[in-house]
Amino acid sequence: MAVIKLYGRDKELSLLRRLREPFLAVIYGRRRIRKTALLTAFLEERGGLYFFVNPKKPPQALLHEYGEALRKHAGLPRYVKFDTWEDFFDALFALKGGVVAFDEFQWFAEVAPEVPYILEKMWDTRREKPSVIITGSVVGMMKRLVAESGAPLFGRADLVIELKELEPGAVFKWLEDLGIRGEEAFKLYLLFGGVPYYYRLVET
Structure with a gap:
């Protein structure tokens, strides 16, 4: 991802920087508010893995794309494959550190609806794990995944940022x-x- 100069997001970057790892952070807001730019700026500082949840990709194609990125990042042999989302997240959480970002996370509800629940289980059961940042632009869907009682990730986020228009x-x-x-x-x-x-x- 290209380095992009941010304007008016010092507060949000500071909040992310102050989090102690491992953390779970949620960034949401309307489209065109540059959530991805904020995410990119933070990952440029910390390093980590970036995954875009493309709702137009078939689940297996998306899983393959993610698996290849994880395999290369972790230096795993070429023969390592991830046949299920459970396999992928199991390997992802074995990283034991670093930052993993899922951009437009809400689309998992359509592409692979089991993913939020797998993430919930991994987050609750693993002592050592990477930090996770999820973003979303469909506010209602994000709230159903994160903010509402009974949602898969309800009460688990260390930081929730609603990104608004620039001052x-x-x-x-x-x-x-x-x-x-x-x-x-x-x-x-x-x-x-x-x-x-x-x-x-x-x-x-």
Whole structure:
């Protein structure tokens, strides 16, 4: 993943940095709020594994993709394969340290609905384990997985961050760094508000 400069997310990064490992952290918020950018910035500092939960991929294809990434990361022999999600998470939790991130975690509810429950079991039963960060942009689905009583991961998160729009100061600093000031910057803010996605378009 490319290194991306973050604006207005110092507080969230600081909260993540202060967590003692192993930790379980949840980051959620509307689309285009740059949850992935925050996640990337933190992983650039700590290192770790990043998995995107692609809802358009068949479960076995996604499992194979994840298994290959884990195998390479852990230096496992080429013949090591993961036939089930249980096998994958068993090997993942054997890492005993580091950070593992699942971006758009809520799509497991459609792609592989057993995964949140496997993660719940692993988190509850393993003494040594990696830190886990999960993100999601479908807020209702994330709450059903994490925040509601009876949800697979209810009460287990050490940190829950609801990522919101940028404050005006962060937006104007971003635009200033792009050489956009004064009335032009104000017009862009009136148009796009604090949604980072649109300023990323201006940037490119």
